[in-house]
Amino acid sequence: MITIDRSRLHTAFEAERQRFIETHPRSRDLFEKAKGSLLGGVPMNWMMRWAGDFPIFVTEGKGARFTDADGIEYLDLCLGDTGAMTGHAPDASIEAIVDRVQRGVTFMLPTEDAIWVGEELARRFGLPAWQLAMTATDANRFAIRLARQITGRRKILVFNWCYHGTVDETFATLTPEGSVREREGNIGAPVDLSLTTKVVEWNDLAALEAALAHRDVACVLAEPVMTNIGIVHPQPGFHDALRVISRKTGTLLIIDETHTICTGPGGYTKAYSLHPDILTLGKPVGSGIPGAAYGFSAELSEQVREISSSETADVGGIGGTLAGNALTLAAMRATLEDVLTQAAYDHTIPLAERFTEGVGGVIDELRLPWHVTRLGCRAEYWFCENAPRNGGEAAAAIDVELDRYMHLAALNRGILMTPFHNMALISPQTTEADIDRHTDVFRESVGALVG
Numbered sequence: 001m002i003t004i005d006r007s008r009l010h011t012a013f014e015a016e017r018q019r020f021i022e023t024h025p026r027s028r029d030l031f032e033k034a035k036g037s038l039l040g041g042v043p044m045n046w047m048m049r050w051a052g053d054f055p056i057f058v059t060e061g062k063g064a065r066f067t068d069a070d071g072i073e074y075l076d077l078c079l080g081d082t083g084a085m086t087g088h089a090p091d092a093s094i095e096a097i098v099d100r101v102q103r104g105v106t107f108m109l110p111t112e113d114a115i116w117v118g119e120e121l122a123r124r125f126g127l128p129a130w131q132l133a134m135t136a137t138d139a140n141r142f143a144i145r146l147a148r149q150i151t152g153r154r155k156i157l158v159f160n161w162c163y164h165g166t167v168d169e170t171f172a173t174l175t176p177e178g179s180v181r182e183r184e185g186n187i188g189a190p191v192d193l194s195l196t197t198k199v200v201e202w203n204d205l206a207a208l209e210a211a212l213a214h215r216d217v218a219c220v221l222a223e224p225v226m227t228n229i230g231i232v233h234p235q236p237g238f239h240d241a242l243r244v245i246s247r248k249t250g251t252l253l254i255i256d257e258t259h260t261i262c263t264g265p266g267g268y269t270k271a272y273s274l275h276p277d278i279l280t281l282g283k284p285v286g287s288g289i290p291g292a293a294y295g296f297s298a299e300l301s302e303q304v305r306e307i308s309s310s311e312t313a314d315v316g317g318i319g320g321t322l323a324g325n326a327l328t329l330a331a332m333r334a335t336l337e338d339v340l341t342q343a344a345y346d347h348t349i350p351l352a353e354r355f356t357e358g359v360g361g362v363i364d365e366l367r368l369p370w371h372v373t374r375l376g377c378r379a380e381y382w383f384c385e386n387a388p389r390n391g392g393e394a395a396a397a398i399d400v401e402l403d404r405y406m407h408l409a410a411l412n413r414g415i416l417m418t419p420f421h422n423m424a425l426i427s428p429q430t431t432e433a434d435i436d437r438h439t440d441v442f443r444e445s446v447g448a449l450v451g
Contacts, residue, residue: 002367002450004402012448013405019412020052026069030057049419051408061088063429066416075434077424078416082259085284085340087427092338093287093331100330106322113329117293120336124266125257125279127295129304132324136258136282137165139294140221142318143278144169147219147252150303157198157211157220157251161391163228164221164256165282172197174392201390202226203235208242212249219252219278224268227259229394230421231373231380233387239274252277252300258292261285262425263376264345287339289331339428348377348426351435355379355424358439365443366450380423381442409445410438 021028031054035041042048047055057069064087067073079085086093118130133139144156144167156169164170171186172193180194198217200207211217224239226232246253255276257267261284264271269279277300282292296304313319322328356379359372369385383402388394403422410417415438417424424438 002369004449006401008449009401009405013401013408016405016408016412017053020408023072023412024052024054024056024068024070027056028054030069031055051404051411051419056411063087063089064427064431064434073414074411075415075430075437076427077430077438078418079425079427080283080288081418081420082262082425083283084288085262085425085427086287086335086344087339087429088288090287090335090339090428093289093334096330096334097287097289097327100327103326105327106325108321110324111326111329113326113333114324117329117332117336120333121281121293121295124336125269125281125295126266127276127279128298129301130293130295132328133282133292133294134290134320134323134328135165136256136280136292137167138320138323139280139282139292140164140167140170140254140256143254143280143294144219144221145317146304147254147278149307150300151218151250151252153216153218155196155198155217157200157208157217159202159222159226159391160199161229161395162221162223162226164223165258167221169193169196170221172199174199174201201392202232203238203389205238205241205245209245212245212251215249215251217249217251219254220246221254221256223256223258224260224272224274225263225375226391226394227375227378227423228420229391230382230388230397230423231375231378232390232394233373233375235389239272243275254278254280256280258282258284259378260375261340262378264349265340265342268375284340285335286328286331287335289328291328291332293332344428345377347428348430351426351430351432352377352379352424354432354435355426355438358435359442362439362443362446366446368446368450377426378423379426380421382422405449406442406445409448410441413441413444415441 031041040048059067059069064076065073066076121130122128158170160174168190171183172180173183175181180197180199182189182193198211200211253276255269257279258281260268277297278294280294285291352374356372356374359381363370370381370383372381373387382397383399384397388397407417
């Protein structure tokens with residue numbers, strides 16, 4: 001196996017950094033101007049988490065591509081970290097969105113689109129009752145609140161190095177000794193997270209069973225495959241055991257499909273016959289228009305109805321005046337009906353397979369101790385020989401310097417990868433030539449490090 005020469009990596013990165021600065025003068029100027037009114041020069045702080053000295057400013061996007069302020073076109077394999085999984089500005093969605101904008105976007109009242117969306121979500125995921133939110137964060141937060149109300153329990157359980165949006169209780173991780181602490185960077189935590197949250201490693205059924213045995217946990221919140229610390233698959237039998245243990249201990253199971261919708265039209269839940277009590281979903285379902293949904297099993301929906309009161313519905317901590325607005329519902333209907341279809345996955349999943357084959361071939365060719373993995377139309381390469389089995393192992397495998405170099409080298413060659421991982425998401429408009437172009441860029445970038 002080949003070991004990356006760190007001095008060579010540093011030299012290569014500095015060359016890519018200078019190339020980026022020289023080829024993006026307009027973005028650099030806009031970034032400097034933005035500092036005068038935007039904190040850190042960006043509208044959201046994580047927009048600084050890119051490999052260059054400043055973020056590129058976008059002018060437009062269509063399908064699998066977008067163009068920046070310097071007129072450079074990029075193949076987008078980030079796709080808004082799933083928010084633009086449909087590709088940018090899909091025609092069917094744009095038509096519905098424009099029509100709805102012209103007829104009013106928010107009323108605090110339902111439209112017929114709401115019925116269609118609810119019925120389609122029930123058909124796809126198998127849960128009969130649904131509610132709408134603006135983001136997956138909100139959907140997860142509301143689901144947790146309902147789980148606490150129904151069970152009378154205060155704590156939740158999440159898996160180490162998970163991410164479920166900006167839900168306070170989920171910013172927890174494990175210390176080396178196994179106790180719960182706040183994740184690094186957690187801003188202004190309202191309470192000690194050890195009071196609200198239990199954390200165990202993904203795939204550790206013994207730890208899961210021990211944590212739930214006290215019967216003080218309202219719900220387990222989990223992606224069916226971890227994706228926010230990289231793609232970490234469940235081991236065989238894990239989900240069956242998770243469901244058995246949670247039911248035995250009276251713990252509700254919430255499955256977050258926001259990223260794992262890449263598995264297929266009904267997400268991982270449909271593809272692998274999972275049976276959550278609540279399912280949450282966000283980002284991609286509105287073709288870029290903010291929107292999210294959360295669905296309930298038949299049994300749980302009856303329990304929710306029993307504890308619901310129309311007198312306090314507006315101040316109960318669930319909802320929001322923009323949730324379920326007419327524009328979001330029009331976008332969700334168009335997306336589910338015409339864009340995130342089985343035909344789309346029939347196109348994108350083989351391309352993700354082509355991505356893993358191409359990258360895997362280069363890894364083998366150059367004898368690197370790396371590997372590549374895939375989930376549906378999402379794929380990722382790792383700088384470690386064996387696939388991590390849990391979040392702790394995945395976090396330990398992160399190589400910040402190498403990550404930054406690979407991202408910047410790709411960006412300088414017209415390819416945008418997801419900034420927080422070495423992850424590629426395939427849109428319905430991506431082509432085989434696009435995937436092969438990435439393989440060539442990957443080979444060139446790694447080749448500069450190994451000679």
